[in-house]
Amino acid sequence: MPLSRRDLIKVTAASALLADGAIGQAAPAPGGRAISSTDYASSWRPRNLARRPNILMVVLDDVGFSDLGCFGSEIDTPCIDNLARGGARFNNFQVTALCAPTRACLMSGQNAHRVGVGNIAEWGRPLPGYRGYIREDVKLLPQMLGEAGYNTIAVGKWHLSMVNDQDAMGPFDHWPTGRGFQHWYGFHGSAVDHFHPELFRNHSQVYPTKGENYHLTNDLVTQSIRYLQDHRVATPEKPFFMYLGLGACHFPFHAPDDKLSKYRGRYSQGYDSMRLPRFERQKALGVVPENALLTPRPDEVSGWDRLPTSERVFSERTMEAFAAMLDHADSEIQRLVTALQLMGELDNTILMVMSDNGAGGGYHRAGALDVRRIAYIEPETVAEKMRGLDLVGTERSSPLYSTGWSHLGNTPLKRRKGDTYAGGTRSPLILHWPAGELQLNAVNSQYHHVTDVVPTLLEMAGIEAPLPEPLDGTSFAYTLDDPSQLTRKKTQHYETAGDRAIWAKGWKAVTVHQSGDRFEDDDWALYHAEQDFSEAVDLAESEPEKLVELIALWDKEAAANNVLPLDDDLDGLYAKVAPRARASYEFFPDQTRFNRLTAPDIFRHNFNMEVVLELPDDQVSGVILASGDSAAGYELFMQNGHLYFVYIYTREAVQRFATDDQLQAGTRKIVINGQVDGRGSGRLSFTVDDRSVGSLVLPKMWRVEALNAGIRCAENCGAPISFAYAGSSPFEGTFERVLVNLSL
The missing domain is CATH 3.30.1120.10 (Arylsulfatase, C-terminal domain)
Structure with a gap:
């Protein structure tokens, strides 16, 4: 013991x-000086290049140490595997156990708590190490590289700004364009819906053009290629720095149908029997030493053979979705690599692929159909999971696998994301740079940390960056010319x-x-x-x-x-950082989308919702107000002249109201009065032109922080809620505003 x-x-x-x-x-005390490549006493041999190297960081999300093919997985990742064969793999590269702190280290070269991001941004609190955003006086890598003549581009996940800052009026100081990036297309948080993401370009909320086969990873890579094409046309003489933070493979596990079908049946043998083959492949690949031991499954994780048949069937499906999502991400990374080749930029691009922490999992021994429902509302029954079996991985699910599969993902390590054991902190890292003349297919085993990336890249690029305080990281460029070097950290x-x-x-x-x-x-x-x-x-x-x-x-x-x-004490921290509820809210047609935590809190407060409609006829359709998505949300809309209100408690527990009669042409005043008990239930009454038209009982309601999508007005370009219509369904009449009053 x-x-x-x-x-x-x-x-x-x-x-x-x-x-x-x-x-x-102890870490050095703050004190201004310049970081120079000579500070590292490195054996790194500077390259004689006509232009400084481009830098491309690809950061995967919640991908375990063994999940890539070149680190022992059975999942198909041929692009990343090829990059590994043409470069170096690092098998002792450590990150923090969570996404936002890792990104803070990656961008700053300093320890996460030192710069203010000791936990995820949504859990920020007024302590120096846990504010949820990087201190303003810390110079970040895009700022350093921008001063050295680089074009700087961020695409994808940021997760380094406070929830209160993520609406239309900012402030934007901690958004990517406020911290050194010239361009950004991406999202703020973590659990992004890959079929219906809430995206931003620079300072503005935007909606992607979503065809039948839309997927966020594809969109992010397409945007990345367009930015690089713009770079080639406008400033071909300059190097670029691109940070690509993919949402894959953070929950929800979303993948295209062809990828989901590809992995059907691949995981029927379960996580227990698949761990040893991964371990043996790791040893054969050299990413795990011969004397390494395979750690046992934790006692709190159910053995595969002990799971009831239905739970094994559902659990298997969640792992298929994870594998499909990672396979798809690899295919999209290949598109980006191919684009770099066609532009003639790949050889002189330092391309890094890594994960932000270990594989995750949890909430139920068979996994989750709707993980936010389990996390914020109540557990799912196994019967519900099985009824949704064929939805896993599609837009009508928010799946996550169980801890048993994360134990496989982190082979041969202990524990998972969120833990300071290696299962939470050891990340696969691949570094590819043909012009850098690296030893090909090398496995570098020195101990490194994500804080080491900034000084490494500065040294490889030959940049001396004046900084207000020393970096915490230690360059590992010395390993690239001689992988047998001893650890210097x-x-x-x-x-x-x-x-x-x-x-x-x-x-x-x-x-x-x-x-x-x-x-x-x-x-x-x-x-x-x-x-x-x-x-x-x-x-x-x-x-x-x-x-x-x-x-x-x-x-x-x-x-x-x-x-x-x-x-x-992490309970209720979303509520602690959410904007304070106001007595009155106004929402206007054609306005921008607003943050999910900006939505009126109708869970805790009685409310009154009012809108005056101008209807051209008695057949009007269209959205009036939409909040949330099909997993948790509500929607007020019209269809063929009838007024509808739909409340989604879960995908199965849906409460619907509709007027019996069509609303006639002319001016119509709609009022909804809500009486709630603040503990999870309520009753709504509806009037049209001061005439009662019915009521709706909500036996169970969700807290506003349970939402995974914001609030939209007079259309729904965001996530589907009711699925009662196709497309964004813009309102066919007119109205000035929707007014929502809360009884505080």
């Missing part, structure tokens, strides 16, 4: 271990929602914190990570002094990097 920290402190005094000879040093700390870890000179201490427990009572484990690739053998009992030394070092690093004070 691992020893508790309290017991370990009895073994030796931690204070003595902070004297000379301790394992590491000394120390790296981790913290995610109270889980902590510290790596120092090949040793690692780690603890999993349970919310509500005292931090000082957490049990720590100890691993000689340099020799124990998968953190399989806990040495806490046999090496207690080493463990206490590392814990003391974690304390020192945490104090120097804004990690303290620790806080494990």
Whole structure:
């Protein structure tokens, strides 16, 4: 059993271990100086190029260490595999355990808490290390590269701005174009609907043109190619920096039908029996050392054979959707690579592919049909899952697989996304650069961290960037000319929602914190990570002094990097960062889309909704107000002269109201009065021209933070809600505004 920290402190005094000879040093105090390639004492051989290299970062989402073919997977990823064969793979590249902190490190070269992003942006709170956005005085990589003459382009996921900043009037300081990117096309958060995404271009909300086969990954790559074509036409003499943050493979697992069909039946044997073959392929590929151990399935994860048949069938379908989504992403990355080849830019492009954290999973042992419903509303029954079996991966689902599949995705490591074990923090990394004359198909095993990317790229590009404070990262360019070099990094700390870890000179201490427990009572484990690739053998009992030394070092690093004070209270944090409810809201035809948390909170407050319509005839159709999507939302619209209100509690629990009679031509005043109990139920009454036309009971309602889409007026170009019409259904009459009043 691992020893508790309290017991370990009895073994030796931690204070003595902070004297000379301790394992590491605290992060340097802020102090202005220039970062120069000579700072790294590197064996990197500068390349003699006619122009500085282009830089293309492709960041996958929630893809586990073993999920790519070149890291042992059975999933087809031929493009990424080819990039690996023509470049280098890194099998000891660490990130943070969550998406936003990893991106903060990737853009800044500094530790996530130090720059203010110790957790995801939606959970920001007024503590220096957890604000949810990068400090204004921190210079980011696009700013450094822009000053060096690069065109800078961001496409896809940002996730580094506060929820309150994500509406039409900003502020835009923390959006990509406020932090050094000249262009941005993408989305702010994480759980984006890949069939009906809420997208932005620079400062403006935009809607993509959605044909029958629309998928976000395809759209993002198409936009990336167009930006690069513009770059080639306008400024071919300049290098470019493009950051492409894909939504694949964060939930919901959405993929085109042909990819879903391709993987049908591939996972019928289950996650338990598929882990060993992945492990054996990893060893054959050299991405896992021969002496590595395969860690066992955690006790809290159900064995595949113990799942009831129906749960195995549904669970299998969710993994098929994940594989299909990753396969599709690889196909789209190939389109981008091909475009670079045709432009003559691929050879001199430093192309990196990585994941932002380990594979995720959770919520139910068979996975989820609608993950947000489980996370924010209530559990799904297995019967509901099975009724939706053929919907998994389509626009009428928001699927996520179970932790058993994430255990497969992170082979051979322990635990998953959100944990500071390697299953949460070790990412596959591929670096491809033909003009850089890298050793082809190399596997680099030095310990690196995502903070190391900025100094690495600066060194590879030959850029000396004046910075207001030193970088925390250490360049790993030295490994590219000689993959046998010893690790030069000394120390790296981790913290995610109270889980902590510290790596120092090949040793690692780690603890999993349970919310509500005292931090000082957490049990720590100890691993000689340099020799124990998968953190399989806990040495806490046999090496207690080493463990206490590392814990003391974690304390020192945490104090120097804004990690303290620790806080494990994550309940209701969306509500804490949402805009405060107002007494009155106005929504106008042809206005922009508004943030989901900006929608009036009709869950907690009685409300009155009023609109005066001008109808040209008694056959009018079209949307009046739409909020949310088909998984959770409501919609007020007309169809063939009838007024409709549809409330989606879940995809199966749908409440509908419709007027018996058509609304006649002329001026019609519509009023909806809502009486809610604030605990999840309500009753709506409807009047037309002050005449009662009916009521609707809502037995169960969702909180506003459960939504995954914003609010639209006089059309619905966003996510379908009722599916009662095709397309955006613009309103065929006219009205000035929809007024919503809340009883605060």
